[in-house]
Amino acid sequence: MAMWWRRMTSFRTLSAITGYIGVIHLVMTLFKNEDTNRYHLDVITCRPANFQIVSVESKNVSEEKIILLWTAFYRDLYFGLGKFGREPFIERRCEARNCFLTNDRSMLDKASAVVIHNRHHWRQSADRTIFGNRSNANQLFVYVSMESPGYTYLSRALPESCQMMFNVTMTYRLDSDVPIPYGYVAKRSANKSRDDYDVRNESAIERGRLANKTRSVAWLVSHSDTISRRETYVRVMSRFIDIDVYGKRGNQTCKHWRTDRCMAMIAQTYKFYLSFENSICRDYVTEKYYRTLNYDLIPIVYGGANYVALGPPGSYLDVYDFRSPRALARYLRYLAANQSAYLEYFRWKFDYEVVYFDSTAAAVANGFCRLCYLVNTDYRKTYDNICEWWHNGTCGQTIFDTI
Ligand SMILES: *[C@@H]1O[C@H](CO)[C@@H](O)[C@H](O)[C@H]1NC(C)=O
Ligand SMILES: *[C@@H]1O[C@H](CO)[C@@H](O)[C@H](O)[C@H]1NC(C)=O
Ligand SMILES: *[C@@H]1O[C@H](CO)[C@@H](O)[C@H](O)[C@H]1NC(C)=O
Ligand SMILES: *[C@@H]1O[C@H](CO)[C@@H](O)[C@H](O)[C@H]1NC(C)=O
Ligand SMILES: *[C@@H]1O[C@H](CO)[C@@H](O)[C@H](O)[C@H]1NC(C)=O
Ligand SMILES: *[C@@H]1O[C@H](CO)[C@@H](O)[C@H](O)[C@H]1NC(C)=O
Ligand SMILES: *[C@@H]1O[C@H](CO)[C@@H](O)[C@H](O)[C@H]1NC(C)=O
Ligand SMILES: *[C@@H]1O[C@H](CO)[C@@H](O)[C@H](O)[C@H]1NC(C)=O
Ligand SMILES: *[C@@H]1O[C@H](CO)[C@@H](O)[C@H](O)[C@H]1NC(C)=O
Numbered sequence: 001m002a003m004w005w006r007r008m009t010s011f012r013t014l015s016a017i018t019g020y021i022g023v024i025h026l027v028m029t030l031f032k033n034e035d036t037n038r039y040h041l042d043v044i045t046c047r048p049a050n051f052q053i054v055s056v057e058s059k060n061v062s063e064e065k066i067i068l069l070w071t072a073f074y075r076d077l078y079f080g081l082g083k084f085g086r087e088p089f090i091e092r093r094c095e096a097r098n099c100f101l102t103n104d105r106s107m108l109d110k111a112s113a114v115v116i117h118n119r120h121h122w123r124q125s126a127d128r129t130i131f132g133n134r135s136n137a138n139q140l141f142v143y144v145s146m147e148s149p150g151y152t153y154l155s156r157a158l159p160e161s162c163q164m165m166f167n168v169t170m171t172y173r174l175d176s177d178v179p180i181p182y183g184y185v186a187k188r189s190a191n192k193s194r195d196d197y198d199v200r201n202e203s204a205i206e207r208g209r210l211a212n213k214t215r216s217v218a219w220l221v222s223h224s225d226t227i228s229r230r231e232t233y234v235r236v237m238s239r240f241i242d243i244d245v246y247g248k249r250g251n252q253t254c255k256h257w258r259t260d261r262c263m264a265m266i267a268q269t270y271k272f273y274l275s276f277e278n279s280i281c282r283d284y285v286t287e288k289y290y291r292t293l294n295y296d297l298i299p300i301v302y303g304g305a306n307y308v309a310l311g312p313p314g315s316y317l318d319v320y321d322f323r324s325p326r327a328l329a330r331y332l333r334y335l336a337a338n339q340s341a342y343l344e345y346f347r348w349k350f351d352y353e354v355v356y357f358d359s360t361a362a363a364v365a366n367g368f369c370r371l372c373y374l375v376n377t378d379y380r381k382t383y384d385n386i387c388e389w390w391h392n393g394t395c396g397q398t399i400f401d402t403i
Contacts, residue, residue, distance in 0.1 A: 062098065065112040066111040067371065068114045070114050074360075076361050079364050086098075086100050089368070089369065094372050112138075113140040113374075114139055114141050115142045116143060117145070118390075119154075122157045131165060139167075140374065144170045144171065145171040146364060149391045159387075162386055170364070172283055174283050182360075183356025184290070184356075185311055187351060210342070213268070213269060214269060216271055216333075217242065217244065218273050219246065219274040220246040222247050227280075229398050229400055236325040240330070241332055241333060267295035273295075273299055282394045284303060284304055287363075296346060298345045299316045300317045300328070315352075317332075
């Protein structure tokens with residue numbers, strides 16, 4: 001307790017927070033309203049509905065298109081695709097399957113697309129030769145990111161990469177040329193809805209949902225000291241409601257906490273889960289949210305995405321909708337005590353299902369069908385300044401910053 005009290009002195013009193021959160025909420029609402037379309041994403045290609053489809057048939061698909069992975073994706077040489085060659089596109093049953101995946105840099109001149117992970121470390125000078133001398137204007141240089149702008153390095157490490165380099169963005173942002181969100185929510189097909197969720201079984205399903213939930217709020221976290229300062233919010237909130245923290249710095253232990261087994265235990269035992277992102281950035285919503293929705297848990301979200309457009313109504317709680325951590329805690333106590341009010345947060349499950357990728361690599365791999373598709377079209381685009389596209393105006397303030 002003493003520890004977070006000391007931290008609290010940096011923003012005077014709790015009542016000060018309470019007052020300002022209202023103002024920030026207003027700002028956040030404006031920020032979020034930029035983009036009110038609900039995106040319908042195709043399962044295989046992850047294609048937003050508004051993407052113009054150009055017929056692949058009109059092109060010569062027997063001609064092989066080389067996709068060169070100039071960097072690795074973190075330590076994964078294959079960007080989640082598991083192997084090089086044509087198989088990744090065939091196995092995934094992409095619409096366009098004539099692509100050949102490689103990381104052989106001698107193929108640079110022949111490549112149709114050159115893929116660059118913005119979080120690469122750029123320590124080796126050979127890595128950097130890609131910037132500044134492109135020989136072939138028909139190639140698509142692809143900018144990949146699954147981390148929020150605050151946690152990516154390219155613009156700082158190599159400012160020369162910012163201008164007139166990239167043609168295609170492949171990031172979690174929904175306005176990317178190849179959007180690769182961590183997950184999405186889709187309407188159930190009529191058949192599936194009947195099979196899985198027979199309305200006659202509704203009360204049995206609901207009883208099961210609550211059967212073993214003896215505890216209130218859980219949080220599974222690996223990093224503290226984040227840009228969003230989610231840890232501060234949790235510290236304050238824990239004054240008003242019990243929060244069990246799992247993970248490296250948690251006060252609870254969970255064997256294999258990086259696996260789904262820990263999440264499954266949490267979903268059985270807890271009523272609420274903190275889906276708090278490490279940064280407050282446009283569209284930045286990770287598996288912390290989608291995975292939680294997929295379990296029988298109510299996610300409490302803190303992030304910069306337009307959650308209203310992403311999730312079905314009545315499926316989550318947003319910290320920005322509450323005056324203070326205390327008000328949120330009070331509402332959670334109310335829900336925990338009122339079964340029927342609590343269960344209303346799961347009604348959406350009769351009509352919607354969650355698709356999410358259990359790793360960042362799986363999410364990024366999902367974009368390659370679309371990329372293969374693009375290299376078969378006459379897609380042309382130039383980002384005059386990719387760093388501005390990525391950084392300028394894309395991240396909002398945390399819930400504390402203006403205090
Ligand atoms: C299509 O591509 C293949 C392989 O590059 C080539 O042999 C063939 O002549 C091309 N066909 C047309 C119609 O351009
Ligand atoms: C870029 O140009 C320099 C100088 O001509 C050359 O040494 C280097 O190999 C080139 N890099 C690539 C990736 O082609
Ligand atoms: C890719 O971008 C570069 C500059 O950033 C531009 O010169 C080139 O024409 C673009 N290529 C395509 C296929 O859009
Ligand atoms: C749904 O059910 C109908 C009739 O039983 C069937 O013809 C159709 O293929 C099913 N659709 C899916 C997506 O399973
Ligand atoms: C729903 O009920 C039917 C019969 O009433 C049963 O056969 C079926 O297994 C139940 N489904 C679930 C998901 O419990
Ligand atoms: C509740 O716990 C019991 C005992 O561990 C277990 O058998 C049962 O499957 C659990 N129910 C649910 C819905 O998780
Ligand atoms: C730590 O554990 C205790 C006991 O389970 C709990 O009441 C408390 O809320 C936890 N969380 C924090 C952040 O101290
Ligand atoms: C419990 O929740 C239900 C449904 O939201 C509501 O109608 C009822 O008034 C609540 N009960 C109490 C005691 O608040
Ligand atoms: C950031 O975007 C704003 C609004 O679009 C613009 O006025 C400003 O010049 C941009 N800043 C930089 C550094 O490019």
